Amino acid sequence: MKxxxxxxxxxxxxxxxxxxxxxxxxxVYAATTLKRNSVKSKNIAAHAVKTRNLAKNxxxxxxxxxxxxxxxxxxxxxxxxxKVKAGTLTRTNLAAGTLAGLQVLDVSAGSVPGLxxxxxxxxxxxxxxxxxxxPAAGKSYELLTELKGTPTDGSSNEEGGxxxxxxxILVNGAPFTGTGIFNNNEGTAPFNNEPVGSTSTAIGLEEAxxxxxxxxxxxxxxxxxxxxxxxxxxxxxxxx
Numbered sequence: 246m247k248x249x250x251x252x253x254x255x256x257x258x259x260x261x262x263x264x265x266x267x268x269x270x271x272x273v274y275a276a277t278t279l280k281r282n283s284v285k286s287k288n289i290a291a292h293a294v295k296t297r298n299l300a301k302n303x304x305x306x307x308x309x310x311x312x313x314x315x316x317x318x319x320x321x322x323x324x325x326x327x328k329v330k331a332g333t334l335t336r337t338n339l340a341a342g343t344l345a346g347l348q349v350l351d352v353s354a355g356s357v358p359g360l361x362x363x364x365x366x367x368x369x370x371x372x373x374x375x376x377x378x379x380p381a382a383g384k385s386y387e388l389l390t391e392l393k394g395t396p397t398d399g400s401s402n403e404e405g406g407x408x409x410x411x412x413x414i415l416v417n418g419a420p421f422t423g424t425g426i427f428n429n430n431e432g433t434a435p436f437n438n439e440p441v442g443s444t445s446t447a448i449g450l451e452e453a454x455x456x457x458x459x460x461x462x463x464x465x466x467x468x469x470x471x472x473x474x475x476x477x478x479x480x481x482x483x484x485x
């Protein structure tokens with residue numbers, strides 16, 4: 246012990262302390278005086294940054310590379326309906342036949358022409374919307390038609406007529422179904438007036454993979470006066 250105490254001179258202690266500071270002082274200095282943004286990616290060892298080192302909400306959308314998040318990285322059931330922007334998912338985003346009971350065709354005519362013209366060949370009805378659809382194998386399809394208007398009978402009691410305009414729906418150019426509206430000014434209310442006509446018909450059951458094109462022809466009635474108007478809507482719904 247005497248030998249150790251005799252060796253602990255002022256100069257020895259100072260020299261030892263200086264050696265310690267020379268070895269560790271740089272590390273201490275660097276850890277406490279690093280400038281902002283002085284640590285670069287190249288200074289970080291591979292896999293050095295762990296999840297626990299990241300502050301909550303530190304990684305923002307702008308920090309992710311394009312296409313960096315793939316399906317395999319999304320937790321099962323993590324994306325719920327509340328996280329999907331309204332209107333971003335349409336039928337085209339889903340696999341064929343994923344959902345049943347959806348419209349695959351929707352066409353309309355705000356004003357049906359020729360309701361007072363009694364032509365043998367009828368009057369073509371211009372339709373707005375996509376007029377075609379292709380049935381998928383194993384699915385069922387229903388064509389819905391609605392004609393709504395103001396049929397107005399202009400015939401007299403002696404003539405014994407009534408206003409009965411009719412619209413025929415054609416599929417691939419062939420008559421398929423149809424509906425009409427009706428008014429008889431000499432009839433007994435409310436049975437003398439039918440302002441809405443509708444039909445519901447199966448379509449495309451035997452024609453999977455074959456495109457179906459919808460068109461319409463109006464057959465007017467000369468007993469209808471000019472006050473007679475109507476609008477038309479035709480939809481096709483996929484079932485099964």
